Amino acid sequence: MGFKITATFTALGEPNRLHIVELLRDGPLTVGEIADRLQLRQPQASKHLRVLLEAGLVEVQPMANRRIYKLRLEPFQALDAWLESYRSVWEERFDNLENYLQQLQSEENKQN
Amino acid sequence: MGFKITATFTALGEPNRLHIVELLRDGPLTVGEIADRLQLRQPQASKHLRVLLEAGLVEVQPMANRRIYKLRLEPFQALDAWLESYRSVWEERFDNLENYLQQLQSEENKQN
DNA sequence: CAATAATATTCCTTGACAGGAATATTCTGT
DNA sequence: ACAGAATATTCCTGTCAAGGAATATTATTG
Structure with a gap:
């Protein structure tokens, strides 16, 4: 370790x-x-x-x-653990959420 | 890709x-x-x-x-896939098998 | 202890890379 | 088209890493 x-x-x-x-x-x-x-x-x-x-x-x-x-x-297990936090990122399709937030921002507080 | x-x-x-x-x-x-x-x-x-x-x-x-x-x-998924082949290594305790093989080799074909 | 096999280390040279500072580029608003 | 903000690129320099060649180390065998 x-x-x-x-x-x-x-x-x-x-x-x-x-x-x-x-x-x-x-x-x-x-x-x-x-x-x-x-x-x-x-x-x-x-x-x-x-x-x-x-x-x-x-x-x-x-x-x-x-x-x-x-x-x-050990190092491979450590790598695995490190990767773990990224797995959740892509599994939750975080991506789309962020696109959404960016749209909001790009439209400068447009309120519907 | x-x-x-x-x-x-x-x-x-x-x-x-x-x-x-x-x-x-x-x-x-x-x-x-x-x-x-x-x-x-x-x-x-x-x-x-x-x-x-x-x-x-x-x-x-x-x-x-x-x-x-x-x-x-993608690169994270690729990393994950790469790691996969190593997971099996440590999960199968490959380690011990090899120790065993080494012992055999070190004893120069001793037949019991 | 000498000879030898297997491996490690050193020295040298070259190329890649990171940071600093300066400058170029791109986009927006007027 | 111009000024300014955000970002990218360039140039320079020092450091570090990798390969080649030679040599040192370690362990085995006789």
Whole structure:
């Protein structure tokens, strides 16, 4: 806990990192495996993983020579919670209400 | 349609822009109002709004002298859909399954 | 302890981005 | 058409992030 949601967004804003996350959705992977599948050089893979790690999106588990990265759930749940407040917005068709209010305003206090 | 989700993420990765979006959640606002509430100078507000606009997160509706910005629903729904595939991950406790697989692997084909 | 595999870190360079200040644009009313 | 309000754009500058290449670190095996 204690990760800022903007960190989540910026981390996922980079295409390679988004791709990594999508790979990890299907299960934990090794740095080398990630680099292979994404056509990345190993150092770049490590660097992106570092960013994801610091954003709390993944965690790492050393195994022998390797480091296995896997998704952490919390940031996704946080994202979900954040989205929740917007779901109500579109479900209530807030949109139309506002159009209505704008009409009122645009007609400068016309009283019927 | 046709907006990349990475664009959504990068747009929301900037704290001021995230803040703008959260303001707009409660209803459409004018550039000036946004600048006021966020303690931003008008040009910066306009610039951030431009980014949000190009990412498809907001739309603008000219009214007289002003421009009223409001949220567009689609990117949020897209985000929601994207998150959906991760919900199943954490709901199925995929995590434990993987720990199990890792154990197997770490013990190098030990057959009981 | 040497050799090797897997991964991380550093240094460098380049490009993107954010804020500040100034200026341009657009619309309205007269 | 002009003045003024609201907003957009441009230019400049400094910072930060990403890729490439080289090197350092860590753990395993013999």
